[in-house]
Amino acid sequence: MVRRLVDLLAVVVVVGVFWLPATLEARSAARLTAGLVLAAAVACAMLVRRRVPTTAVLVAGTATVVATALGTCQDFMVATAWCLYPLALRSAARTRRLIRVLVVALLATAAIAGIPPGQGSQVVQSTILSVAALCVAWLLGGMVGRQIELARQAESARVRLEVARDVHDVVGHALGLVSAEAGVVRSLPDADERELRESLADIEVHARRALEEMQSLVRGLRGLPGLPGPHGGSTGPLRPAGPPAERLTELVDATRATGVAIDARIDLDAPVGEEVAAFVVRVLQESLANVVRHAPGAACTVVVEPDGDDVVVRVRDDGTGSGGRPGAGVGLRGMRERARLVGGAVAWGRAPDGGFEVTARAPRAAPWQGLSTFG
Structure with a gap:
């Protein structure tokens, strides 16, 4: 809910500051209509940037390029940068997506460079601001994405350590007792049938106890419903039965x-x-x-x-x-x-x-x- 409100607020600010003023100053009905359609496309891209970030970047970048050429926006790739951030968070296929983003940036630069002669300083300023906005979004998203990945790896290592500890406790202890008791029985020179049955019964108890605790551990790892934790599964060390x-x-x-x-x-x-x-x-x-x-x-x-x-x-x-x-x-x-x-x-x-x-x-x-x- 908070994320949706943030995205909606960003749409209001970006469209209201960088798009609507220039669009409403359009001198023809066709340009005004085109400006409004492009502004709507950018707004939609900003709202769906988390679900389809690649598509959102391409839509926002293309709309910005076209609107800049038509003179119906003064957006220095701010909307595109806003859509770029969640894309940079994701590590999969990052290089391929970066190439697409660079293509959009080049198109935007070409469009801005098409401004009539006599506005050279504005061309340079617009280009610098556009590239800076995209770079900041990409670098910030990549940095946060790496931090998230490191946190995931640390959590995965913690879980593996916890599982290894529980398996060692359950299996190691049970096998140690079974091995020791079997050794005791083997060392008895004249063990009668009753002693052998008692020893085998003890070994069976140890094995059954280990099996029960191992099954409990496996159920926790599978995250079956009804187990501790918000979504099922174990949230802490295996508790002895x-x-x-x-x-x-x-x-x-x-x-x-x-x-x-x-x-x-x-x-x-x-x-x-x-x-x-x-x-x-x-x-x-x-x-x-x-x-x-x-x-x-x-x-x-x-x-x-x-x-x-x-x-x-x-x-x-x-x-x-x-x-x-x-x-x-x-x-x-x-x-x-x-x-x-x-x-x-x-x-x-x-x-x-x-x-x-x-x-x-x-x-x-x-x-x-x-x-x-x-x-």
Whole structure:
């Protein structure tokens, strides 16, 4: 609505200042009629410049050339420049369209140069003003167009990073647990059928949970109706399925099943914001997954508790595991990015006893959220 009003105001100003005065001074009815028709054509071009910018530029430029030759306008390509701006915003086929614009500018220059002898200074002035108006519109539109394209690329990179983080959390954690539990079963020398069935059941639970969260992620990416966001689709990090407190307990139990001895203290009766709750779950998930991957068999301490207006997560292993594959640090960087999104912080490093420790802290409610009951 605002854009339409701006375009309408521009039409009134340009036609009223540069076209109507010269048209109404026409000495013949034919020239007056032609001037009014050309002014109407320019007005229409200015109004549709956003939908068909190339056509609008050609119509406005041609009308200006003809009207200048007839002496029914004093428009120094102002209307054409107004139509040129949205064309310059678009990156596709910009070079080809620029050639068309230059042709219009040359035609306009030729028409202006046809002014009767004795008005050389007016020819030069008109030509300079016309070229300047077109160049300013083209350069300004191109500059704004580049800024818009850079913003789109930055948003695309942000979305890719968010998806990569969610896929790593879901798939990496589930595969880590499945691999670790399968390894435990394989290492049991005399596993009976009941133990094997229990282990397979645990593996099935991990796989099903990962599948559910992956399906949720895919639905968000497809933008199906009924999902968060103004037009459907995910607008933020993937939230773990299920109540957060229940998910924390599930993560601890699932990690214990892989052979990691865990001393857990989960104490969060205070209300916590939804995004912060998801952050807590993801931090614990990644931290325990790292213990399984890089220190299998180690003893581990887990603490999740409130600390004033914050919620704190501490995961620490004792470094006595059998050693695992070195990681690339993708999960740790993902935790730091998630912390930044909720106004928190994550730190990690070697503990004094030789183990590895991860500490995360976040306000119980993100700055843009209210509080809800945790679990």
